[in-house]
Amino acid sequence: xxKQFLYNFFSxxxxxxxxxxxxxxxxxxxxxxxxxxDIIIIGKFLFYLLPNLTEKVLPLTVLLSSILTFGALAExxxxxxxxxxxxxxxxxxxxxxxxxxxxxxxxxxxxxxVIPASEQKIYNLRRNIATVKPAAVIVEGVFSDVEGINIKVxxxxxxxxxxxxxxxxxxxxNLQKNNxxxxxxxxxxxxxxxxxxxxxxxxxxHYYEEIVAKSGSGKDKSPFARSNFETYIINIEIPDxxxxxxxxxxxxxDKMKNVSRLNKDxxxxxxxxxxxxxxxxxxxxxxxxxxxxxxxxxxxxxxxQSKIVLDTVVKNKKKEILPIQKIDTLQIDNVxxxxxxxxxxxxxxxxxxxxxxxxxxxxxxxxxxxxxxKIYNMHILSLHKKFALALxxxxxxxxxxxxxxxxxKGGLGLPMVIAIVLFxxxxxxxxxxxxxxxxxxxxxxxxAWLSTLIMLPLGVYLTKRATxxxxxxxxxxxxxxxxxxxxxxxxxxxx
Numbered sequence: 001x002x003k004q005f006l007y008n009f010f011s012x013x014x015x016x017x018x019x020x021x022x023x024x025x026x027x028x029x030x031x032x033x034x035x036x037x038d039i040i041i042i043g044k045f046l047f048y049l050l051p052n053l054t055e056k057v058l059p060l061t062v063l064l065s066s067i068l069t070f071g072a073l074a075e076x077x078x079x080x081x082x083x084x085x086x087x088x089x090x091x092x093x094x095x096x097x098x099x100x101x102x103x104x105x106x107x108x109x110x111x112x113x114v115i116p117a118s119e120q121k122i123y124n125l126r127r128n129i130a131t132v133k134p135a136a137v138i139v140e141g142v143f144s145d146v147e148g149i150n151i152k153v154x155x156x157x158x159x160x161x162x163x164x165x166x167x168x169x170x171x172x173x174n175l176q177k178n179n180x181x182x183x184x185x186x187x188x189x190x191x192x193x194x195x196x197x198x199x200x201x202x203x204x205x206h207y208y209e210e211i212v213a214k215s216g217s218g219k220d221k222s223p224f225a226r227s228n229f230e231t232y233i234i235n236i237e238i239p240d241x242x243x244x245x246x247x248x249x250x251x252x253x254d255k256m257k258n259v260s261r262l263n264k265d266x267x268x269x270x271x272x273x274x275x276x277x278x279x280x281x282x283x284x285x286x287x288x289x290x291x292x293x294x295x296x297x298x299x300x301x302x303x304x305q306s307k308i309v310l311d312t313v314v315k316n317k318k319k320e321i322l323p324i325q326k327i328d329t330l331q332i333d334n335v336x337x338x339x340x341x342x343x344x345x346x347x348x349x350x351x352x353x354x355x356x357x358x359x360x361x362x363x364x365x366x367x368x369x370x371x372x373x374k375i376y377n378m379h380i381l382s383l384h385k386k387f388a389l390a391l392x393x394x395x396x397x398x399x400x401x402x403x404x405x406x407x408x409k410g411g412l413g414l415p416m417v418i419a420i421v422l423f424x425x426x427x428x429x430x431x432x433x434x435x436x437x438x439x440x441x442x443x444x445x446x447x448a449w450l451s452t453l454i455m456l457p458l459g460v461y462l463t464k465r466a467t468x469x470x471x472x473x474x475x476x477x478x479x480x481x482x483x484x485x486x487x488x489x490x491x492x493x494x495x
Contacts, residue, residue: 001069001073001092001095001096002095002096002099004069004072004073005065005066005069005096005099006099008064008065008068008069009061009062009065012061012064012065012068013057013058013061016057016060016061016064017050017053017054017057020053020056020057021046021049021050021053024046024049024053025046041125044125045122045125048118048121048122048125049118049122050118051110051114051115051117051118052115052118052119052122054107054110054115055107055110055111055115055389056427058103058107058110058389058393059389059392059393059396059423059426060419060420060423062100062103062393062396062397062400063396063397063399063400063419063422063423064400064415064416064419064423065400066096066396066397066399066400066401066404067400067401067403067404067407067415067418067419068404068415069096069401069404070400070401070402070403070404070405071404071405071407071408071409071415072404073404073405074404074405074406074407074408074409075408075409079092079405083469088467089402089405089463089466089467090467093401096397096401097394097397100393100394100397101394103393104390104391104393104394105390107389107390107393108386108387108389108390111385111386111389111390112258112259112386113258115255116255116256116257116258117256119253119255119256120256123253123256138151138153138156138161138164140153140154140155140156141153141154143168143170149169149170149171149234149236150169150170150171150172151167151168151169151170151200152167152168152169153165153166153167153168153187154166162188162189162190163186163187163188164186164187164188164189165185165186165187166184166185167182167183167184167185167186167187167202167205168181168182168183169181169182169183169184169202169234179209179210180207180208180209180210181207181208181209182202182205182206182207182208182232183205183206184202184203184204184205184206184232185203185204185205186202186203186204187200187201187202187203188200188201188203189201197235197236198235198236199233199234199235199236200233200234200235200236201231201232201233202229202231202232202233202234203230203231203232204229204230205228205229205232206226206227206228206229207225207226207227207228207229207232208224208225208226209224209225209226210223210224211223211224211225254375254378254379254381254382255382257379257382259383259386262379262382262383263383265379266376266379266380266383269372269375269376269379270376272372273369273372273373273376276368276369276372277369280365284358284361284362287354287358288354288358373440374438374439374440377437377438377439377440377444378438378444380437380444380445380448381434381437381438381444381447381448383448384444384445384448384449385434385448387448388448388449388451388452391452392426392451392452392455395452395455395456395459396422396423396426396455396459398459398460398462398463399422399455399458399459399462400419400422401463401466402459402462402463402465402466402467403418403462403466405466406462406465406466422455426451426452426454426455427451429450429451429454430450430451433446433447433448433450433451434447434448
């Protein structure tokens with residue numbers, strides 16, 4: 001049984017990996033095709049992708065190989081012979097359970113060590129292609145990111161595709177807002193050996209920039225700057241003097257970190273987010289003057305205190321509020337009633353500007369905090385996905401092995417269809433849960449474990465059914481109950 005499982009495992013793994021490699025080539029065809037890259041660089045790019053593909057291929061391989069192995073044994077009535085000899089299904093599965101447990105440990109090792117290293121290699125390779133060969137990263141007809149600017153060209157021509165036609169450039173601010181648009185009829189990429197600067201020379205074009213007003217009143221006017229130019233030069237700096245396509249950069253995202261690094265960064269990100277929220281909250285309260293401590297007021301001296309307050313206001317603002325005689329005769333329901341009519345408009349205008357500025361500050365900080373908490377959620381998600389991958393291999397084995405024993409079918413026909421349907425269900429639940437977790441709609445821990453937790457009761461159910469030698473669904477008992485119900489009804493009608 002162990003020999004048959006290993007044969008099915010390695011053959012399924014190679015076939016599925018081959019399929020996923022072709023899918024990956026299709027996804028990254030824009031990064032590889034027609035850019036003058038050496039075949040060695042393309043081969044290294046695909047080699048670095050193999051560990052990342054293993055994360056997807058391994059659970060599907062375990063599911064498919066277990067269905068194939070136990071389906072073939074059940075089809076040839078070998079399980080019936082085992083049970084007749086007193087060997088239960090759990091005892092027959094024991095060697096494979098040990099093997100799959102070891103396989104889960106290997107999967108965790110890949111997720112914790114190999115996949116982060118390969119992710120960093122892929123990132124460095126793609127970024128260095130963009131910096132060392134900037135013309136290679138610019139794709140005709142679509143916007144391409146080149147060191148902080150989005151550029152689109154209709155045509156590339158000349159030696160090494162350094163000449164560009166009909167160039168459109170979008171520059172974004174630190175808040176990822178598109179405030180600058182540059183259009184030019186032609187462009188040229190210039191670089192010199194040993195220099196860390198690439199010049200993008202644009203000719204015969206237009207420059208448009210939205211100017212962000214500092215005051216609240218200026219924002220309503222939407223000021224902008226517009227100009228025409230004959231020649232416009234943009235300097236693109238190659239970071240860290242990268243001249244090698246495999247030059248290492250110290251870039252760390254959540255997918256490039258192991259468990260220990262993720263735990264440290266999660267704590268740091270959480271503390272930083274709390275500090276930023278607390279500091280911003282304190283700043284807003286100071287600017288608005290809200291939530292200030294209220295002193296205890298003696299109700300017996302309320303009228304005296306009110307007169308003291310009014311006298312103080314009168315002394316400081318004699319020309320801006322009503323005379324004291326009129327104040328005594330008014331029933332003041334609104335603070336504005338204390339001021340003269342021309343002063344009321346000024347107070348309201350100042351209050352509106354103050355609230356508008358506060359709202360703009362809150363909206364800007366909200367976008368920043370959403371990005372920060374998304375990064376925080378992605379770190380938690382990546383941490384738990386490493387453990388979920390190891391456990392998913394074990395759980396999918398307990399789904400596939402009893403399922404193969406129940407359907408009693410070997411070969412690559414029905415088992416392959418069932419395995420693909422189950423895996424797609426498992427995979428898409430994980431993808432949707434992960435996306436929801438990144439946006440904060442569900443907890444990141446639940447997003448990482450949801451697909452595995454859904455497969456767990458299915459594995460328990462199928463194992464119990466296979467142990468009791470029952471079918472996938474027992475409709476016979478339900479049909480008998482329906483028949484008994486109609487028999488009793490016919491008897492009552494006849495009597």
